[in-house]
Amino acid sequence: MMFYKHAALNLSVALSVVLALPANADSASFSAIGMNDASSWTIGTLCRGNNPRCGGGGGSTDPVVNEPEVSQPTYYNWMSPEIRDAWSQGATGLGTVVTSIDDFNSNNRFRGNLGDGSKRLRHGEWVDAQIGMIAPDAVRATQDFNSGKTVRLTSGKLNALNLSYGMFGQAGFLGVIGWSNQEKSIIDYATKGTAVVVKAAGNDSVAIGATNANGLVDYLNRDLIGAQSAIFAGALDRNGTQSNQARLASYSNFAGTNATVQNQFLTVGVRGDLTSLYGPSFAAPVISGYAAVIGSKFTTATPTMIAQQLLKTARTDTIEGYSAAVHGRGEASIAHALAPASIN
Numbered sequence: 622m623m624f625y626k627h628a629a630l631n632l633s634v635a636l637s638v639v640l641a642l643p644a645n646a647d648s649a650s651f652s653a654i655g656m657n658d659a660s661s662w663t664i665g666t667l668c669r670g671n672n673p674r675c676g677g678g679g680g681s682t683d684p685v686v687n688e689p690e691v692s693q694p695t696y697y698n699w700m701s702p703e704i705r706d707a708w709s710q711g712a713t714g715l716g717t718v719v720t721s722i723d724d725f726n727s728n729n730r731f732r733g734n735l736g737d738g739s740k741r742l743r744h745g746e747w748v749d750a751q752i753g754m755i756a757p758d759a760v761r762a763t764q765d766f767n768s769g770k771t772v773r774l775t776s777g778k779l780n781a782l783n784l785s786y787g788m789f790g791q792a793g794f795l796g797v798i799g800w801s802n803q804e805k806s807i808i809d810y811a812t813k814g815t816a817v818v819v820k821a822a823g824n825d826s827v828a829i830g831a832t833n834a835n836g837l838v839d840y841l842n843r844d845l846i847g848a849q850s851a852i853f854a855g856a857l858d859r860n861g862t863q864s865n866q867a868r869l870a871s872y873s874n875f876a877g878t879n880a881t882v883q884n885q886f887l888t889v890g891v892r893g894d895l896t897s898l899y900g901p902s903f904a905a906p907v908i909s910g911y912a913a914v915i916g917s918k919f920t921t922a923t924p925t926m927i928a929q930q931l932l933k934t935a936r937t938d939t940i941e942g943y944s945a946a947v948h949g950r951g952e953a954s955i956a957h958a959l960a961p962a963s964i965n
Contacts, residue, residue, distance in 0.1 A: 701890065718761075718781070729743060730742055748902065764803075785901075814925035830846060850927075857940070860890035861940055866940055882949070888949065911955050914955060
């Protein structure tokens with residue numbers, strides 16, 4: 622079992638960014654300034670590591686756009702074999718934009734290997750690399766999760782947002798949170814269906830929206846429940862087949878008894894045994910990449926249609942002991958999602 626370091630502000634007035642980091646990673650450091658009165662629950666400045674907004678060093682928090690390099694897709698054994706068939710059909714993410722909101726500025730790096738050699742990268746850099754491997758012709762944009770800035774969408778293209786982080790606070794708050802412009806824009810896009818929003822389910826082995834062992838709730842998860850183009854990404858221990866069924870990874874959050882969450886919850890295999898990258902943090906970019914791949918075939922489909930296509934074509938026969946309360950819709954199948962001539 623892989624253990625993770627969770628750094629969270631144990632304050633009722635604050636939410637803290639949390640990442641899933643391997644146990645041997647550099648420790649994460651979080652603090653907060655400018656928090657408002659507890660009654661308003663407005664997120665103040667969130668500081669992680671060397672974020673310059675908190676008086677430290679570090680790079681720019683401005684978004685960065687990475688145009689795809691023209692090359693043949695490369696299959697690696699952590700991927701589902703179905704992705705090769707998608708590429709052979711010409712579905713490679715062309716005409717789409719996937720934006721990762723993540724850690725791109727801190728000094729926290731950890732080692733992994735996605736098949737192209739061992740590297741030591743930041744969490745967001747690993748996430749972005751995965752997306753580029755799954756959807757090689759998608760334009761990839763990155764925004765540091767400490768920016769607090771509105772996430773910008775690209776007009777005329779399918780937009781997908783990858784969120785491999787959580788916003789945690791003390792359990793028990795039932796009111797409206799005054800989110801930063803960053804999270805406010807993300808929730809707004811998911812609610813209105815203007816971008817596919819893929820949110821890592823979390824690493825606490827609890828249901829979406831439930832309180833973890835530290836008495837904290839991921840309020841970003843909470844505020845995405847019921848959003849029409851949002852997907853929660855859980856982790857399986859492998860890419861399942863009928864003859865070799867997968868199980869939910871021991872660390873992964875699960876769907877729970879809320880039927881709305883069950884309908885938004887999707888799983889994919891996370892082969893940390895091959896890559897040293899564990900957690901739903903690395904399930905989400907696979908699903909974000911799938912969204913781009915589907916969008917490159919169904920070019921007139923809306924973000925909500927793309928999200929629903931992924932959810933409604935999920936497989937349950939590849940999961941051992943499938944249960945909607947655990948696995949939601951099931952395991953994402955890019956082959957099933959691409960099968961029809963059109964979607965509506």
